[in-house]
Amino acid sequence: MNNSDKYFITVAGNIGAGKSSLTRMLGERFNWKPYYESVEDNPYLKEFYGDMNRWSFHLQIYFLANRFKSHKEIVDSNKSVIQDRSIYEDAEIFARNLHLIEKMDKRDYENYVSLFHVMMEYLKPPDLMIYLRSTVDTLTSQIKLRGREYEQSIPRSYLEQLNGHYEEWIGNYSIGPLLIIESDPLDFVHRPEDFEFIVKEVKNALPQLQLFEN
Numbered sequence: 001m002n003n004s005d006k007y008f009i010t011v012a013g014n015i016g017a018g019k020s021s022l023t024r025m026l027g028e029r030f031n032w033k034p035y036y037e038s039v040e041d042n043p044y045l046k047e048f049y050g051d052m053n054r055w056s057f058h059l060q061i062y063f064l065a066n067r068f069k070s071h072k073e074i075v076d077s078n079k080s081v082i083q084d085r086s087i088y089e090d091a092e093i094f095a096r097n098l099h100l101i102e103k104m105d106k107r108d109y110e111n112y113v114s115l116f117h118v119m120m121e122y123l124k125p126p127d128l129m130i131y132l133r134s135t136v137d138t139l140t141s142q143i144k145l146r147g148r149e150y151e152q153s154i155p156r157s158y159l160e161q162l163n164g165h166y167e168e169w170i171g172n173y174s175i176g177p178l179l180i181i182e183s184d185p186l187d188f189v190h191r192p193e194d195f196e197f198i199v200k201e202v203k204n205a206l207p208q209l210q211l212f213e214n
Helices: 019-030 045-050 052-076 087-100 106-120 136-146 156-171 192-205 207-211
Strands: 008-013 033-035 081-084 128-133 178-182
Touching (some): 008 019, 008 156, 019 081, 019 128, 019 192, 033 052, 052 081, 052 087, 052 106, 087 106, 087 156, 128 156, 128 192, 136 156, 178 192
Parallel strands (some): 008 081, 033 081, 128 178
16 A cells, blocks of 8 residues: 555544544444544543643643654554544643633643644644534533543533634644534434445545545
8 A cells, every 4th residue: 555545534523522433433434443542541531520720731741642642653654544533632622721711720731832833843634634513412412321430520611612612723724624524413323324424525525535445
């Protein structure tokens, strides 16, 4: 496989938007290697939701380091890859929001942003960014359904703040192709026709993909 045959796809979206499920399903459909967000083995996540002020910087540095490592591996790989959440979201959405709501102080935030910008100099952007746009009602419903204990205490206002940052970030996204999926009316996990709709949208966004589909 040469470089023109491989793809780097990223699935972006708020907590509970369905990124992991879509990453898995598209990976299986197109034979793309999935890279998932480090959640279950994250040593800070549970503590973070219990005390955001204490653990916000630690959590974001952990995510940033893991995402940078994954992003570098993806770019250097000779395989097509689909990634669950991008490194850009760590800085543009989550760290920024924590600073704005005063859960990460100015000194830590500025150090974080400085490190992020250094990392960006070494990273190639994705061939396609897929953004799962969801309302907060949909997000809270899906968070409840998947039942992660530490997520059940996430305030609705926090999700609303994140959604606002996502819309601003996506509105200014210009480093590569972007596909926005309005996910509220879709149930791509349980309704095959909804998943096929997304597959068609991905193919339209990457026309050359059809030449290499199995």
